[in-house]
Amino acid sequence: MHQATLMGQCAADDAACSRRHPVAPIAIGARFHPEVEAEIAGTTVPNLRLESAAPDILAVDGDALVAKQAGASAVLISTDDGSVVDFIHVWAAPITRISLARRDGDRLSGAVGLAIGEDLTIAPALWNGAQKLTGDADLAWTSSNPNAIEILRDGSTDRRRLRARAPGKTTLTVAFGDEKTTLDVEVVP
Amino acid sequence: MRPESEDRHLLGLVWGAIAVAIILALTACNPTLTVESPAPPGRTARVDEVRGFWGLQSYRMEVTAGVAVAMTCEQARPCEHMKLISDNPEIAEVRPASLSLLKASAATYTTYHDQQTAAALVVIGKHPGKTTIRVTAEEGHREIAVEVVAAPQTAAR
Numbered sequence: 001m002h003q004a005t006l007m008g009q010c011a012a013d014d015a016a017c018s019r020r021h022p023v024a025p026i027a028i029g030a031r032f033h034p035e036v037e038a039e040i041a042g043t044t045v046p047n048l049r050l051e052s053a054a055p056d057i058l059a060v061d062g063d064a065l066v067a068k069q070a071g072a073s074a075v076l077i078s079t080d081d082g083s084v085v086d087f088i089h090v091w092a093a094p095i096t097r098i099s100l101a102r103r104d105g106d107r108l109s110g111a112v113g114l115a116i117g118e119d120l121t122i123a124p125a126l127w128n129g130a131q132k133l134t135g136d137a138d139l140a141w142t143s144s145n146p147n148a149i150e151i152l153r154d155g156s157t158d159r160r161r162l163r164a165r166a167p168g169k170t171t172l173t174v175a176f177g178d179e180k181t182t183l184d185v186e187v188v189p
Numbered sequence: 190m191r192p193e194s195e196d197r198h199l200l201g202l203v204w205g206a207i208a209v210a211i212i213l214a215l216t217a218c219n220p221t222l223t224v225e226s227p228a229p230p231g232r233t234a235r236v237d238e239v240r241g242f243w244g245l246q247s248y249r250m251e252v253t254a255g256v257a258v259a260m261t262c263e264q265a266r267p268c269e270h271m272k273l274i275s276d277n278p279e280i281a282e283v284r285p286a287s288l289s290l291l292k293a294s295a296a297t298y299t300t301y302h303d304q305q306t307a308a309a310l311v312v313i314g315k316h317p318g319k320t321t322i323r324v325t326a327e328e329g330h331r332e333i334a335v336e337v338v339a340a341p342q343t344a345a346r
Contacts (some may be wrong), residue, residue, distance in 0.1 A: 085289075
């Protein structure tokens with residue numbers, strides 16, 4: 001129908017934003033906050049709302065799509081009176097891997113060294129095999145040595161800012177359900 | 190003078206011809222439906238014509254649960270005053286749709302070039318099962334025998 005589609009809500013300069021990928025499957029357990037983009041001939045865009053064809057796979061919860069189980073569901077983009085302007089089939093997939101990246105998109109793996117007072121913003125990405133998933137998942141961030149680094153929120157639901165506090169080594173663990181990834185961090189004076 | 194039985198036979202043929210003409214006219218007057226959207230990978234969204242001796246009788250649709258199919262309704266021109274009913278919306282739902290497209294009407298003796306906004310509908314497979322969708326318009330009516338099939342099992346990981 002090619003009149004409307006769903007886009008992720010990402011800042012233009014935020015290369016690591018996983019919500020940038022509206023065409024990717026949504027990670028099960030994650031929430032995707034879409035923005036409806038429409039171009040309808042001869043009219044400005046009317047008020048549009050979203051509905052899921054299969055709420056057991058993909059639920060619409062307020063302004064978010066919530067992936068419930070693996071599969072696909074049509075997301076209908078309709079006017080207030082129920083007339084369908086467009087629809088898009090959205091997939092949901094389980095997370096099999098978590099990766100970490102700097103805010104500029106550079107992948108982080110192995111170990112990172114920080115000087116005291118230095119900050120490092122980390123953006124996680126969710127994967128199913130080689131397929132990057134989209135959506136905000138409620139990840140658990142823990143440090144084996146909380147004295148060495150402090151894990152700070154930066155206003156984003158998925159990113160965290162590490163602040164080096166005291167010399168020492170720590171292991172940062174980022175987990176979602178059974179999936180987790182770790183990053184060794186050494187803080188030097 | 191012809192015998193009475195021959196008259197009766199002739200009358201029967203005339204009535205038969207009239208009945209055929211009426212059936213053909215009724216069949217020809219009903220609108221046609223055209224699929225306007227593809228199925229997603231690994232899912233079904235297929236519509237086929239059901240044809241009989243008198244031509245197009247109805248449609249049959251196979252659609253996977255969770256999949257939507259866009260269609261347009263035409264009979265020489267986009268259907269007018271289209272009404273949509275699903276016998277069981279729990280199995281398959283049907284909604285009016287807006288394609289914001291103009292479709293050309295067939296030329297008649299009164300109009301040579303004419304365009305109207307496309308009359309569109311969306312069928313949504315909800316749960317596995319069978320139901321009928323009824324499309325009624327000024328141009329006639331069509332039935333779609335819908336079978337919603339379960340989505341293939343996806344591996345947990």
